[in-house]
Every structure is written in structure tokens, then in C-alpha cells.
Amino acid sequence: MIRIENLRKTYGKIQALCGIDLHVPAGELFAYLGPNGAGKTTSIRILTGLTRLSAGAAALNGHDIAAQSTAAKRQCGLVPQHVNLDSELTVGENLDLHGRLFGMPAATRRQRIAELLAYVELGDRVHSLVKQLSGGLKRRVMIARALLHNPRILFLDEPTVGLDPAIRRRIWSLIKQIQQQGTTIFLTTHYIEEAEFLADRVAFLDSGRIVAVDSPTALMAGVGHWAVDWVSDAGLQSAYFPSREAAQAAGAARHNGFTLRRVNLEDAFLTLTGKKVATDANAQTVHGQGHGAHAAATRNPTGGQAKKGH
Amino acid sequence: MQGFIAVYLREMRILKRRFWRQLAGMAVSPLLYLIALGYAMGGAARFDGRSYLEFLIPGLIAMSSMTQSFGIATDINVARFYWYIFEEFQAAPIGNVAYVAGEVLAGMTRALMAIAVILVLSLLFGVRLHYGPWLWLAALLNSFAFAALAVALAMLVKSHADQSMLTSFVITPMAFLGGTFFPVERLPQWAQKMLAVLPLTHASEAIRGAAFGETPGVWPYLILVAVGVAFFVLALGTVNQARD
Ligand SMILES: Nc1ncnc2c1ncn2[C@@H]1O[C@H](COP(=O)(O)OP(=O)(O)OP(=O)(O)O)[C@@H](O)[C@H]1O
Ligand SMILES: [Mg+2]
Numbered sequence: 001m002i003r004i005e006n007l008r009k010t011y012g013k014i015q016a017l018c019g020i021d022l023h024v025p026a027g028e029l030f031a032y033l034g035p036n037g038a039g040k041t042t043s044i045r046i047l048t049g050l051t052r053l054s055a056g057a058a059a060l061n062g063h064d065i066a067a068q069s070t071a072a073k074r075q076c077g078l079v080p081q082h083v084n085l086d087s088e089l090t091v092g093e094n095l096d097l098h099g100r101l102f103g104m105p106a107a108t109r110r111q112r113i114a115e116l117l118a119y120v121e122l123g124d125r126v127h128s129l130v131k132q133l134s135g136g137l138k139r140r141v142m143i144a145r146a147l148l149h150n151p152r153i154l155f156l157d158e159p160t161v162g163l164d165p166a167i168r169r170r171i172w173s174l175i176k177q178i179q180q181q182g183t184t185i186f187l188t189t190h191y192i193e194e195a196e197f198l199a200d201r202v203a204f205l206d207s208g209r210i211v212a213v214d215s216p217t218a219l220m221a222g223v224g225h226w227a228v229d230w231v232s233d234a235g236l237q238s239a240y241f242p243s244r245e246a247a248q249a250a251g252a253a254r255h256n257g258f259t260l261r262r263v264n265l266e267d268a269f270l271t272l273t274g275k276k277v278a279t280d281a282n283a284q285t286v287h288g289q290g291h292g293a294h295a296a297a298t299r300n301p302t303g304g305q306a307k308k309g310h
Numbered sequence: 311m312q313g314f315i316a317v318y319l320r321e322m323r324i325l326k327r328r329f330w331r332q333l334a335g336m337a338v339s340p341l342l343y344l345i346a347l348g349y350a351m352g353g354a355a356r357f358d359g360r361s362y363l364e365f366l367i368p369g370l371i372a373m374s375s376m377t378q379s380f381g382i383a384t385d386i387n388v389a390r391f392y393w394y395i396f397e398e399f400q401a402a403p404i405g406n407v408a409y410v411a412g413e414v415l416a417g418m419t420r421a422l423m424a425i426a427v428i429l430v431l432s433l434l435f436g437v438r439l440h441y442g443p444w445l446w447l448a449a450l451l452n453s454f455a456f457a458a459l460a461v462a463l464a465m466l467v468k469s470h471a472d473q474s475m476l477t478s479f480v481i482t483p484m485a486f487l488g489g490t491f492f493p494v495e496r497l498p499q500w501a502q503k504m505l506a507v508l509p510l511t512h513a514s515e516a517i518r519g520a521a522f523g524e525t526p527g528v529w530p531y532l533i534l535v536a537v538g539v540a541f542f543v544l545a546l547g548t549v550n551q552a553r554d
Contacts, residue, residue, distance in 0.1 A: 085395075
């Protein structure tokens with residue numbers, strides 16, 4: 001559905017993408033994970049026709065993005081990283097214009113707008129001015145807009161950035177639903193847990209290069225299953241183990257506290273790139289001082305998987 | 311065709327929301343010129359055998375149709391650099407012609423509104439001129455050319471500040487020198503030759519001729535058509551440049 005071959009992009013001297021090769025089959029939910037400046041947005045902008053590529057090629061559902069750009073654009077819906085709605089117009093007007101741009105007949109347009117606004121639970125906001133909506137509502141309008149013309153591929157550039165956890169979860173389930181209806185989804189994120197929760201496959205992107213592509217489970221398994229974190233003079237350290245027992249034993253050997261937890265995608269990313277994914281929710285270890293080798297409660301940002309060390 | 315309608319309709323919906331503000335904005339500067347130059351200062355002066363007010367009003371029509379149609383450049387830039395709405399058009403399966411034509415028509419619509427405002431003002435000042443088809447044709451061609459130029463420049467600039475620079479260095483001087491406030495014939499030969507390069511000079515000439523009930527010469531119209539086509543083609547080429 002998405003085929004990318006040796007895609008390169010340079011901005012002056014900056015190499016934003018240094019030769020990306022990727023194939024995303026139909027129906028897959030694919031996540032692009034990488035730190036700030038990795039080239040996630042650049043990739044999406046090139047695929048959706050907002051930015052010109054410097055070298056290489058890409059095709060969407062068989063349509064080359066350069067030679068058959070109009071056909072390629074018909075395949076995709078885009079939710080960009082920043083809000084790009086017309087704030088002076090109403091929600092309905094924004095969607096209506098989008099439908100017209102994609103050549104939808106009036107009756108279909110009206111029907112799809114009603115359908116999609118109901119889908120993102122904004123049925124009562126058709127006549128609201130966009131500038132009166134909160135950030136989370138705007139995101140949902142943008143998702144509705146991107147789906148209006150029934151695209152085969154949905155591009156989501158950091159769909160939940162800046163949203164509170166409850167809304168984020170709602171958008172996640174929305175994204176899952178969209179996939180279940182057969183849409184191929186390409187999303188970028190620097191929230192590890194988002195990729196872990198949503199994606200069938202993840203690509204780690206670092207400085208314009210793909211470092212690894214696989215399912216989250218496989219990527220994590222490559223590192224180990226259990227992790228021990230501890231704080232040393234060099235900062236937060238982690239070690240990975242195939243079993244809980246091995247991890248437990250290694251942790252117990254340290255005397256000023258440790259955290260035992262499941263390996264997550266961030267560990268895989270760290271191991272493969274030696275870098276942290278920039279996120280505002282990096283792991284924090286809370287030490288149980290004075291409890292010897294026993295203590296260590298963990299606040300794990302990935303949620304749900306934190307285990308207490310004994 | 312649908313894409314063209316979408317682009318135009320978007321501008322019209324925004325215009326509708328800002329209608330009274332926009333209209334007031336269109337009235338302010340012509341009104342000031344009419345009061346300061348036409349009424350207060352030009353009372354006694356005669357230009358081409360007419361009162362200065364009568365001379366000034368066609369000039370203001372030329373000037374406003376230029377500045378208002380060129381004004382879409384600012385809106386395009388705001389939509390591009392601040393609201394990123396331009397990306398909606400870039401990601402849509404529409405041709406460059408649809409986009410450029412939609413924006414140009416929006417610019418022309420604004421110019422027509424501005425002209426209507428001036429006609430109302432001129433009636434208030436008790437000036438009656440000929441507002442026949444030749445005047446409208448010249449004004450439309452003028453606004454077409456400057457709306458197309460606006461789209462082209464809006465695509466080429468890298469920031470909103472560049473846009474303001476262009477307005478200060480290109481549009482404002484032209485607005486004053488292009489036969490709007492004084493007859494170009496009063497200037498020395500060399501200056502007249504230079505001003506003949508400006509499309510606005512020809513628009514003023516045609517609009518003023520038509521307003522005075524003269525049968526207009528064909529040259530100003532041909533020049534405006536040629537300039538308009540050239541700017542339109544330029545605009546078509548620049549839409550791709552706006553992709554970084
Ligand atoms: N228009 C541009 N002009 C120059 N350089 C750019 C431009 N857009 C992006 N870059 C550069 O390209 C690189 C990749 O940027 P990109 O926006 O794709 O990163 P990203 O992975 O989306 O990051 P983030 O997580 O911050 O959104 C960066 O080094 C960035 O500075
Ligand atoms: Mg980005």
C-alpha cells in the first residue's frame with residue numbers, strides 16, 4: 001500500500017532523510033517512532049505531497065507520488081502535526097471545503113460529514129466556529145476531515161501530542177477502529193506507549209535513518225523480557241534479562257535500590273540507537289531509600305506494566 | 311472545477327464573516343484622500359479641464375482595485391505561515407490552475423467591492439462620472455493582473471515579513487505614481503517613460519478615460535491583458551515552489 005525506495009531529503013546542508021526503504025502492506029497500522037528532528041514529519045509531508053523529495057521514489061497504492069501525484073493524493077488522508085483548520089469557519093464549513101477539494105458530490109458530502117462528526121462524537125458541533133473548540137476537539141475534527149473522502153491510507157503525524165491522557169485513549173481507540181475498517185494507517189509518534197499500544201509494526205527512525213523495523217513484541221524480545229533500572233553517578237542505568245528471576249537476582253545485588261519492570265519499546269530503541277526518544281514522560285525511578293535491596297517502587301510511564309520489586 | 315470552487319468559496323465564506331470590517335477598511339483610505347486631496351486642497355485646481363475631485367475618483371478606482379486585489383497576498387500568507395491552511399490545498403488532488411484561479415477570482419471580488427465603495431463615496435461628494443462597461447473592464451483587468459501577481463509573490467516569499475516588504479516597495483509607490491493622483495504628463499519625459507512600465511499607469515489612463523466618457527484607446531487594455539496573462543502564468547509556476 002505504501003512503498004518507499006531510497007527516499008532522501010536534504011534542506012540545504014541538513015540531511016533530513018538519508019535513504020528510507022519501507023513497505024507497508026494494506027491494512028497495517030504502522031508507527032514511525034523517533035526523537036525530535038528524526039525526520040518523521042518530513043517523511044509524511046513528502047508522501048502526502050506537501051514537500052518535494054530530493055531523491056528516491058515512493059508509491060501509494062501503486063501511484064507514484066511524483067509522476068501521478070493527483071492519483072496518489074486521492075489515496076491519502078492527512079492529520080498533520082499542527083492544527084491546520086480554518087479557525088474563522090465552522091466545523092461543518094471546514095469539512096465541506098475538504099469534501100469539495102476531493103471532488104465529492106454535494107449529497108455524499110453532507111452525508112459523510114454527518115456520519116464522521118457523529119463518529120468522532122462531535123455531531124452537535126457542526127455549526128461551532130473552529131476557534132471556539134479546545135485542542136482535543138480540533139484534533140478530532142481533523143481526523144474526521146482526513147477520513148471524509150474515504151482514503152485508503154491515513155497519515156497521522158503525532159495525533160495525540162499535547163492531549164490529556166483520557167482524550168489520548170479515546171483517540172487511540174478511534175485509530176484502532178479506523179484500522180479495523182480496512183484503512184492502512186501510518187502514524188508518527190514519540191510517545192513510546194502509543195506505538196507499543198497501537199502498532200502492528202514499528203520503525204525506529206533516527207537522524208533520517210531507519211534503524212529497525214518489526215513488531216513491537218519482536219523488537220522488545222530482541223532486548224530481553226525484564227529490565228532492572230537503577231540510578232548511578234552516570235544517571236539512570238538499565239540492564240535487560242531474559243527472565244524475571246535473573247533480573248530479580250541482578251537487582252538484589254545492588255544495594256541502593258532498583259526497579260524491576262517489563263522491557264518496553266523504549267529499551268529496544270535505546271539499545272538500537274544509544275539514544276533516548278525525547279519525550280516529556282521519560283522513566284523516573286523512585287527509590288525506596290533505607291530499604292536495602294528490597295525497596296523500589298516504580299512509576300513507569302508506559303503504564304500498566306510496572307511491577308514492584310520485592 | 312470543484313477544486314476551483316472550493317478555493318473561491320473558502321475566501322468568500324471568510325469574506326462574509328468579515329464583511330463589515332472589510333468594507334469599512336475599503337472605505338477609509340479613499341475617503342481620506344477624497345477629503346484631504348480632493349476637497350480640502352484640490353478645490354480650486356483644474357486638471358484636464360475638470361475639478362480635481364473628478365480627476366481623483368478614477369485614480370482612486372484604479373488604486374483601490376489594485377491594492378484590494380493585491381491584498382489577497384496577505385491573506386494567503388497568513389493562511390500559509392500562521393494557520394497552515396495552505397497545506398489543505400497542497401494535499402488535495404487539485405491542479406495549480408484551480409488554486410490560482412480561485413484565489414485570483416477572490417481578489418477580483420474584493421476589488422469589485424472596493425470599487426462599489428468608491429462609487430458610493432463619489433456620490434456623497436456630489437461627483438457624477440460615466441460608469442460604463444469600459445471602466446468596469448479596465449478595473450477588472452487591473453484587478454486580475456494584481457491578484458495574479460499577489461498569488462505569485464505569496465508563493466515565492468519565505469515569510470510574512472517579506473510580503474510586507476514587497477507591498478511597501480512595489481505596491482505603495484505604484485499606487486502613488488501610477489497616474490492616480492496627478493496626470494503623468496506633468497512629469498518630465500524620462501519619468502513618463504519609466505511610469506509607462508507600470509501596469510497601474512495604463513489602468514488609470516483607461517479608467518479615467520472611460521469615466522470622462524471618452525472612447526478609450528485599445529492599448530491600455532491590451533497591455534493590461536498581456537500583463538495579467540503573464541502574472542497568471544507566473545503564479546501557476548510558483549505554486550510548486552511553495553513546497554519546501
Ligand atoms: N522546512 C525546513 N527547512 C529546513 N530544515 C527542515 C525543514 N523541515 C524540517 N527540517 C529539518 O529536517 C529534520 C527533520 O525534521 P522533521 O520535522 O521531519 O522531524 P520530526 O521527526 O518530525 O521531529 P518532531 O518530533 O520534532 O516533530 C530536522 O533536522 C529539521 O530541522
Ligand atoms: Mg514532526
